[in-house]
Amino acid sequence: MKTRDRIVQESLTLFNQHGERPITTNHIAAHLGISPGNLYYHFRNKEEIIHQIFRNYQEYMREHLRIPETRVLEPQDLARYLDASFAAMWQYRFLFYDLPGLLSRNQPLQDDYHAFVKHELAPLLAQAFGQFAAIGFLNMAPADIMPLATNAWIIVKFWFPFRQTIRPDTPISEETSKLGVRQVLALLKPYVQPDFAEVFAGIEAQY
Numbered sequence: 001m002k003t004r005d006r007i008v009q010e011s012l013t014l015f016n017q018h019g020e021r022p023i024t025t026n027h028i029a030a031h032l033g034i035s036p037g038n039l040y041y042h043f044r045n046k047e048e049i050i051h052q053i054f055r056n057y058q059e060y061m062r063e064h065l066r067i068p069e070t071r072v073l074e075p076q077d078l079a080r081y082l083d084a085s086f087a088a089m090w091q092y093r094f095l096f097y098d099l100p101g102l103l104s105r106n107q108p109l110q111d112d113y114h115a116f117v118k119h120e121l122a123p124l125l126a127q128a129f130g131q132f133a134a135i136g137f138l139n140m141a142p143a144d145i146m147p148l149a150t151n152a153w154i155i156v157k158f159w160f161p162f163r164q165t166i167r168p169d170t171p172i173s174e175e176t177s178k179l180g181v182r183q184v185l186a187l188l189k190p191y192v193q194p195d196f197a198e199v200f201a202g203i204e205a206q207y
Helices: 003-018 025-032 036-042 046-064 075-091 099-104 107-134 142-166 176-191 194-205
Strands: none
Touching: 003 025, 003 036, 003 046, 025 036, 025 046, 046 075, 046 107, 075 107, 075 142, 075 176, 075 194, 099 107, 107 142, 142 176, 176 194
């Protein structure tokens, strides 16, 4: 693995384990067994490393939440999207523990984050939930699609920090994702059409 990629990967590990604030570039360099000068050859500061981690998160989301071009979404796609979204939240969880703080200290990251949410994530969520409504899976008026999609995303985005704050003595893990999926499904359940009740129950049973 290239040194630049190792820096990004191991920084992500350290940030997830200890939080971003206490970890310095010197900590990262020592963890990797390289000199600070070697690290600065690839990244000028910690903010640039964090920005690259966010770009990796963006690429993951683009790849796994892409709307198929050759078919209409099916109910099982909901489970696939939730699995992928919670996997991303686990892998990049430090980003969302203090997102306002990270953005306030990193203008390029703030610009990229807002552009991603506005121009990519929000339209994607609207399109996905719109297709679920169009096939009769979810019974939603057009005006309700975006608010419901936003509420689902809020749960996904802040599930791990939420669980950590209400149960500080219980370590979070990848398995915590299943509880988050169930929470999103509970939000959507009142909108499921009777013809899809059995299919939805099958999705719930997966978690």
